[in-house]
Amino acid sequence: MSKHYGAIAFTEAVRDAQRSHGSIGFYDRKRVQGKAAPGIDPLTTEEAEYLAERDSFYIATVSGTGWPYVQFRGGPTGFLRVVDDHTIGWADFRGNLQYISVGNLADDARVAIIAMDYVHKRRLKIYGRARVVTADEEPTLTADFSVPGYDATVERVILVTVEAFDWNCPQHITSRYTAAELEDHLAPLRHRLVALESENRRLREALAEED
Missing domain, CATH: 2.30.110.10 (Electron Transport, Fmn-binding Protein; Chain A)
Structure with a gap:
């Protein structure tokens, strides 16, 4: 949290909610520090x-x-x-x-x-x-x-x-991935799939020749 965040975010109504839920002590220090800091x-x-x-x-x-x-x-x-x-x-x-x-x-x-x-x-x-x-x-x-x-x-x-x-706190953020972010993980699987399909085709051809 930057210095002035609390001074902006922690209004009187917000402070009342913090007081009610027991977090006023920690966050009020942040608010006071922000108000005292210039710029x-x-x-x-x-x-x-x-x-x-x-x-x-x-x-x-x-x-x-x-x-x-x-x-x-x-x-x-x-x-x-x-x-x-x-x-x-x-x-x-x-x-x-x-x-x-x-x-x-x-x-x-x-x-x-x-x-x-x-x-x-x-x-x-x-x-x-x-x-x-x-x-x-x-x-x-x-x-x-x-x-x-x-x-x-x-x-x-x-x-x-x-x-x-x-x-902000990372709690309750659901992990999501774009197609680009998944590509590094999917590319080796695609290569492996192509290799397995090729191997499977060769095995079928070899079995057909034995018959």
Whole structure:
């Protein structure tokens, strides 16, 4: 947990819940430490390397009516980038044209992000403030964030100034694997299957010749 995470996440209502369930002592120290620390929390090498390996994440925004909205964002591995110690960004590809997240950000720049690693049961939670940069405004930046070989239209770039983050507990995360992640394990099995089929064919042919 970064220094300022508790100062953002642990509201009075949250603290009441922690008090009720006996965890207020531990987490209140985190909250007080965060409030006393100046500035915002920098990402470390661990977070940067983790985010660079993601091919998707979930982002929450808040609408003008106060309703939260959670959206899945995906792309090739590496489309989510760490720009510097305090900034992450990604190419926002054309989707179903609802533009709910983009519209919400015009009212409220605050976002919450969860980046999952289902294979190793890890998740990183991020608080930040987002800035939308359209292709018309900064075509060079948009081009820099495009992914070579990926057939998708980049409409804008979303840049998020990270204010705090937390590595969440791995409990209750179900392991899931993509086809690419399974390929290293499946390839030897496929080769073995081909070899067994070839051997089986030779044995059948040899038996047929004996008959």
